[in-house]
Amino acid sequence: xxxxxxxxxxxxxxxxxxxxxxxxxxxxxxxxxxxxxxxxxxxxxxxxxxxxxxxxxxxxxxxxxxxxxxxxxxxxxxxxxxxxxxxxxxxxxxxxxxxxxxxxxxxxxxxxxxxxxxxxxxxxxxxxxxxxxxxxxxxxxxxxxxxxxxxxxxxxxxxxxxxxxxxxxxxxxxxxxxxxxxxxxxxxxxxxxxxxxxxxxxxxxxxxxxxxxxxxxxxxxxx
Numbered sequence: 001x002x003x004x005x006x007x008x009x010x011x012x013x014x015x016x017x018x019x020x021x022x023x024x025x026x027x028x029x030x031x032x033x034x035x036x037x038x039x040x041x042x043x044x045x046x047x048x049x050x051x052x053x054x055x056x057x058x059x060x061x062x063x064x065x066x067x068x069x070x071x072x073x074x075x076x077x078x079x080x081x082x083x084x085x086x087x088x089x090x091x092x093x094x095x096x097x098x099x100x101x102x103x104x105x106x107x108x109x110x111x112x113x114x115x116x117x118x119x120x121x122x123x124x125x126x127x128x129x130x131x132x133x134x135x136x137x138x139x140x141x142x143x144x145x146x147x148x149x150x151x152x153x154x155x156x157x158x159x160x161x162x163x164x165x166x167x168x169x170x171x172x173x174x175x176x177x178x179x180x181x182x183x184x185x186x187x188x189x190x191x192x193x194x195x196x197x198x199x200x201x202x203x204x205x206x207x208x209x210x211x212x213x214x215x216x217x218x219x220x221x222x223x
Contacts, residue, residue: 005096006130007080013122013194015064015075020051023059023078030084031093035162036133038097038124039170041087042105042178047074050100054078060087064119065102065112073115075123081131088167089174094159097127105180109142111187121187124164125194135188135195136163145169147177164188 009017041060043050047067054063064075079085085098092098101120103112111117127133138157145152145168152169159171164184168177 005082007082008077009081009126009130012075012126013118015073015119015122017062018074018076020076020078023054024057025059025079025086026084026092028084028093030082030096031159034094034096034159036131037095037159037162038099038127038133038164039088039095039167040120040164040179040182041098041100041167041176042103042180043100044104044178045102047102050102051076054100058086060085060098060100062097062099062123063102064099064123065116067102073113073119075119088170091158091171091174095165096131097133099123101179103179105178107181109181109183111183117187117190121190122194124187124191125198128191128195129198134163135191137165137169137184137188138163139169141183141185142181144181145177148175150177 008019011017043063047065048069050063054060059078061079061081062075062077065073067074081097084092085095086092087098087100088095101112101116103116112120124135128135138161139152145166147168149172150168153171153174158165158169166179166182167174168180
């Protein structure tokens, strides 16, 4: 049975998701045959300055983090799921979901503040339940893609192995290294707990097919 992507999300855990209209983006479909993949970026700037850029170009599907004007951590959706985000230089069609998190990349192991970590885990949880993006990454914590041409970019994993990738893990010509040395497993563990309390809104498939979907491989004809 064909299961369309849910284009807009309204809630992730305790966070309501704002829909910001008028964001320019490519009206190009993501690849329906690629494994279910998400890409995480850091904005390297604040909410307002980042949103100003995304209102011109390079918009991801989601932006989350502390909004100084609202004085709270927020999640906003800028681009509907099923069409490509534009936060990568290339290969955008292979990323079902792209997230820009307010923050700055670090070489030392790091996590965002507690509320932003909760927002990120909540969004990853709903992406796992709704879009079957696994709560995993092809590399262990501490092994992150550096700036420029690094081994992660030429590993052949992106577009082949499902799960979450940092911008630094994505193939050339991308050269950014965000989010750096993030403690991915901490975020995934929290996301897993949140996901357990959620239920998908649009699947009706048998147990064998569902096992493949949960592993991040789309059913034939999906999307």
